[in-house]
Amino acid sequence: MVCDDIPGTLRPPSFALGVPEGDDHERLICTSCGFIRYDNPKIIVGAVCTWESKVLLVRRAIEPRVGYWCMPAGFMELNETTEAGAAREVWEEARARVRIGPLLALYNLPHISQVHLIYSATMLSPDHAPGSESLETCLVGWGEIPWGDLAYPTVEWALRQHAERGGLAGAPYGNRAETYALP
Structure with a gap:
């Protein structure tokens, strides 16, 4: 998985635990681009x-x-x-x-x-x-x-x-x- 928050660059994402806006579960969120990683059954x-x-x-x-x-x-x-x-x-x-x-x-x-x-x-x-x-x-x-x-x-x-x-x-x-x- 890579993060492309800066056009023309690819780098490993940095995730932090948080509750996305409008959600009620803690999830891993990329601190650079805001990508949300959902863990599902x-x-x-x-x-x-x-x-x-x-x-x-x-x-x-x-x-x-x-x-x-x-x-x-x-x-x-x-x-x-x-x-x-x-x-x-x-x-x-x-x-x-x-x-x-x-x-x-x-x-x-x-x-x-x-x-x-x-x-x-x-x-x-x-x-x-x-x-x-x-x-x-x-x-x-x-x-x-x-x-x-x-x-x-x-x-x-x-x-x-x-x-x-x-x-x-x-x-x-x-x-x-x-x-x-x-x-």
């Missing part, structure tokens, strides 16, 4: 992937939560749709090809500044293998899901909500009421 995309009556799980190889199980999911990249991001994460973490289906759930996690969009997905074949971010992958029946070893509450929510709906389209699920921290 990160978008996580993922998919509950099924092959016949089994669900695809990956065991995490990276922090946080190394060794715990989850569905393929991760940070959305620039210039991709949420559906493309979910399919990419499935490929990166489980080397599986999928057809992305309906949006299953949208979870707001303000305490960690994240929004999760989780899709239902159908695997195009039963083939899967660990990617660089996974220790192992497996297809398990619903009764074999290691509920006590899931990486995050959102993984459990999405798996249970997918089972409740049977993979059918419908309005996306959201956070359970007790997860909201009201001001």
